[in-house]
Amino acid sequence: MDSRLHYRQHIARAATKGLGAVMELKRLKGMAPSTTRQLFTAMVAPVVDYASNVWMHACKTVPAYAIQRVQRIGAQAIIGSFTSVATGVAEAEAHIATIHERFWRRASKLWVDIHTLPRTNPVRNLLRGIKAFRRFISPLRRIADVCRELPKDTMEVIQPFTLAPWEARLQVILNSQGEEEEDKSKELAKAGWAVRIATSSSARNDLVGMGGTIRIPISVARAGKISETFSVTLGTREEHNPYTAELTAIAHGLNHLPAIKYRVILASSQVKGIYERYMMP
Incomplete structure (x- = not known):
């Protein structure tokens, strides 16, 4: 059953939501390219990249065309280029990351976030149950194979704790204050x-x-x-x-x-x- 999952509906849903967000961005006129780029990064990219760790490996050729369209329209809104400009050229001129760069950046962040969890967290135990099958390779297995070389020994694990309301907090007074x-x-x-x-x-x-x-x-x-x-x-x-x-x-x-x-x-x-x-x- 897993080998027959093509994630086409997941990609289509992400592309549809991303297209709606980027069209709203394109309707905004008279803004500087830097402002438009920040809006694209804050409004459009998170909509497209949501849950991309699951279907990013299936985003190739034909399924990726809809995602590339969102990238092209967003780049055109930033630099104001013609519609005939290639997507790669528009992305380079607009100084925005490609979809694969964003997907793998999000995947590496997921890999690091899982390792920063306490060992008592059930999600941390998912790494032990990753198995490799010949017919189908799970998305988490693909991420693990690529991100296995990332340094994890130097990461700082911050244990959460709560401070009682009646406990006195540290009061900081700068030279410019009082x-x-x-x-x-x-x-x-x-x-x-x-x-x-x-x-x-x-x-x-x-x-x-x-x-x-x-x-x-x-x-x-x-x-x-x-x-x-x-x-x-x-x-x-x-x-x-x-x-x-x-x-x-x-x-x-x-x-x-x-x-x-x-x-x-x-x-x-x-x-x-x-x-x-x-x-x-």
Whole structure:
């Protein structure tokens, strides 16, 4: 039964919905190409790519003509070309990804998302039951054969947790916000009531590293350690960047702190966007 599935109805449904969305985009006149391109990426592409992991392997030649038509109309709406322009040329001029690039990008994201799930999740067990048959190869098996070489050891698994409503959240105060709060923090630092953390990151010779210094008040210092210094090489430039290294340095510094209460933590960094990120819930 599986070998007789051609997914023609799935492709036709995706093409019909995509055609309706791209025709609405084409009716919008007077917009810049960059704006039209963003609308195509946000409105048309997700409609066509929905559940494409199942039928993408069957989207060839004749079934793919309807999807290619959506691409051609979308590219024409972006650059305003003639209807006789080839689809490949229109896609290159409009700077939009082809359907196969989008399909495999979505498939690789699915493969990575499955591996980021906890091992107790039932979806994670689907990878163990993938079998290869000569007459029919399942869509997930095709994706697994292509994406098997993707690096999965360096992926970070973030365990979800809930924060109780009565728990106090981390309050971040930037230098550009509230001069009174800033002056109060400086006074606490001079009086020895504040914990000071200075972090930095660098990228040299294709390696990304981070480091910092922690200054702990004498009243809460453990084992007589008033100041601590750390320096770690995270990895290559392909896996990390200075921005994430700065976030890692701040997290590393906070993990070194003892269990303290009623203290002000002063963290200094050259990147302002780092602390704006901590202000987000």
